[in-house]
Amino acid sequence: MAERPSTVEEFRATYEDMLGFVPPRVASRFEQGEPEVLLAQERLRNLIMYPEALDQKTVQLVLFGILHAKLSDAAKLHGLAALRAGASWDELRAVIDLAFLFTGYSAANRGPQLLADIADLEKKSHG
Known part of the structure; x- marks a missing residue:
């Protein structure tokens, strides 16, 4: 993964890329979550989900x-x-x-x- 996402929309796009859609539970979290908490959660998810050591x-x-x-x-x-x-x-x-x-x-x-x-x-x- 070249450049890591940094905005809510960029993080949302990672689900679209991975699955072709945003799962309903995730979509709800994006819509109703506290923005700073959401960004922190997604940064951590992204860091772990895209390790350099594994495809x-x-x-x-x-x-x-x-x-x-x-x-x-x-x-x-x-x-x-x-x-x-x-x-x-x-x-x-x-x-x-x-x-x-x-x-x-x-x-x-x-x-x-x-x-x-x-x-x-x-x-x-x-x-």
Whole structure:
């Protein structure tokens, strides 16, 4: 990432770039959050989300795996972001299988629905 964002609109654009849209919860935070707190949160998110040591495909696959292992609904957003960053469906399935090792059958059982949700989001983000 060449130049880091510094304004609310520039930070909002990072979500558009990553997902093709701003997720509803994030949009609410942008609309109703205290501007200085919002900027501080987004600076920290941006600093961590775009490390020099990892490409975005890797970052998004790691986040997808962590969130899926926690059974978080945010996993689908990072699964979509991973696809947009160049990951394949096979890579997403492999990450779901890895989450099974430490989360168990809950992760395995949620995997197919998670992939279907990601496919729906992908269709919506393409217009």
